[in-house]
Amino acid sequence: MSIRPLFVVATFAALVGCASDPAPIEQLRLTDRAVEQAKAVGATDDVAEMALAQSKLVEAHADMANSAFKQARMQAEQAELDARLAEAKVLTEKSQEQLSQVDIRVTRLRKQVRDAQ
Template sequence: MKTITYSGSSRTIQGIALVAALFVAGCASIPAPTEQMAVSKAAVNSANSAGGNEYAPVALRAAMEKMDAAERAMAREDYLIARQQAEQAQVDAQLAASTARAAKAQKAASELQEGNRVLREELNRATQ
């Protein structure tokens, strides 16, 4: 019995089959990003509570829009897009929360400086 081999084209076909199998397996094996969705929702809520709506409205709005897109992708069972949108929403929400906290800290520092200035003026008047 004779075996006929086509060394060049056989390897090419095997390579294509392997890539196709990996692609199909990769698409089928993406789990629903339920944990990422929960973490991202918590980040958006935290940013909102931190004052993101007042101090970082653009970043908070972007986070909320991306979270909505992630939820729509979950409903379509497009888990890759859902994960990506949820991750981006989390980053935007963290930016909004950090910006809000920094703005609040700056405002508090300014109020303390103003309070110190007023106290110095009162001390100067009292010692004159």
């Protein structure tokens, strides 16, 4: 009969162990990389999403230090998404500027062709 209580205790311990969140080390690495990548393409705190990403990343690291792993993971995931959105916004803006420059050149060329005829 002593095996049954031991089995119950072992099962309970296993369930509790599964319920606790592991440290989100890899997610924090991904988020750090996403923030650095966004900075590399020119995202600054002037881009609202970048400011949010950096703020949430700081919170994620603080939660990690306090062993609040679930909260740290959520903050890191949100920060990663914000950083990726900031990067996309900056790249879109740069593409639109380049497109505008191409449009200006095409307009000049058309004018030159009309003037030459």
